Each structure stands twice: as structure tokens, then as C-alpha cells.
Amino acid sequence: MQIPFYKYQGTGNDFVMIDNRDLSFPVSKELIASICHRRFGIGSDGLILLQNEPGYDFRMVYFNADGGEGSMCGNGGRCVVRFAHDLGLFTDSTTFIAVDGLHEATVMGDLISLKMSPVKDVERYEEFDFMNTGSPHYVTYVDNVSETDVVNIGSEIRYGSVYGPKGGTNVNFIEVIEDNHLSVRTYERGVEDETYSCGTGVTACALSAHLRKGFDGPITIETIGGTLKVDFEETPAGFDNIHLIGPAVRVFEGSLDLLLDLLSL
């Protein structure tokens, strides 16, 4: 079987991208986990299928690196918009469907601006905030994010008694650099490791920083893999007009055929 693939990265959050408009990709958890594996496969934080969707430019189907179908992925969303643009599916602005519903996005040169789903409920606790920005996010503040043990503390919270039984959560650590400027590191569920950047995660961090520190959008957020901006409006119901803005780049292309042969698929 001939299955071309592409790899894209958005601030170091990397994705294998497949044009599945003919629905020929043999979806299986085992295959997707093998493709995403960094030692035995191609290596990525997730895999995205671009599919047709009547009335829209395309549908984004996102899987975590462990092969499970994930919730929304903000950086993956920006990358699939770049992929659709590279495929010539739209010129400047696009409308597509993802697991959490409709998204609009605009290509602005090197940057992609992706409109995220509105956020209604932010659960506020003394030590942390919890919200769903398309994916569930725990947000907490630290004095020195570069010295934070993201993997150990993150996995304790992800698998802990509060969030573990509910399917787990992503965990974000914020250091405030100055007004409207954060540095964030994220433990990602489904990758079960720190990633270089998490789009739904930095979105949650920006909204939390608005509530806790009074910062207004756009908020600039440094991640290991680069800089993102999050703009938003607070509404009586929560937050709307949330935009995640940053680069998304095609870095690689190849064929899945050898891997499929090795896996006898």
C-alpha cells in the first residue's frame, strides 16, 4: 500500500500528518503508536488524519502518541491548517471540524492563528486552576520553571486520585516573566512525557493568568519549542474569541510503506 506521510511541527510539538481524504489509512491503535514511537518508528507527539467533511474545508482527526484518539490539540490544529494550506484546500482563511467542533483559522505568513473553542468553566482552587480548552488542563504557578520537575510532578497529578480516574489531565507549570509574558512547561497526557509545547495548554495558562494576575490578551508565552501568543475576550459565560497564534512548519516527508511491511500490516 502506498501511504505518503508528512511531518509538521508547531513550536516543537510534532505530528505525523496524513492526507486521508480517501479514507485508506488503516486506523489502529497499534499502528499509530508504532508510527509515533521515537525509537522504533518515525517519532512524534501525535498523528493527524486530514479528512473530508461536507460543508467545511476538512476534518481534523487527532491521535495521541500512544495511539488513543485524543481530545483537541491546539498545536496540531495549527499544523493541520498549514497542511491543508500546503495541499491548496484554501487560500487565506479556513473553517474546519475537529473533535470539539468548528474551528476557524487564518494563515499569516509564517504564523497560523487558530480560533479555539469557547471556555465556560474554570475551576479555581488555591494552588491551581483546572479547565477544558478542548483538552483538560491543570495549571499551576512556580517560581522557576526551568528547575521544575515537570515529568515527575506532572505524572503524579495526571495519574493521581483526583484526575487519574477521570481519564487524566495535562499539567502546566507557569513562571510569570513580566506582565503579559509567561514561560510554560507542560506534561502531556497521551504522550506521558513533557512535550516542547502544548497549544491547548498555553491557552489554559493565558486564561488562568488573566484570572489570577489580571493580564489581558494578547499574552506572550515562551515554551521550550518557541513562542506562542494567546488572545481572548472575557464574557459573562467565560471566555470567547480565543486565538492561539504561532508558527507551524512542514519539516519532513516520506512513505509509511516500510513500517507497514515491518508490522505486517
Ligand SMILES: N[C@H](CCC[C@H](N)C(=O)O)C(=O)O
Ligand atoms: N499537544 C496538544 C494537546 C494534546 C492533548 C492531549 N495530550 C490530551 O489531552 O490527551 C496541544 O497542542 O494542544
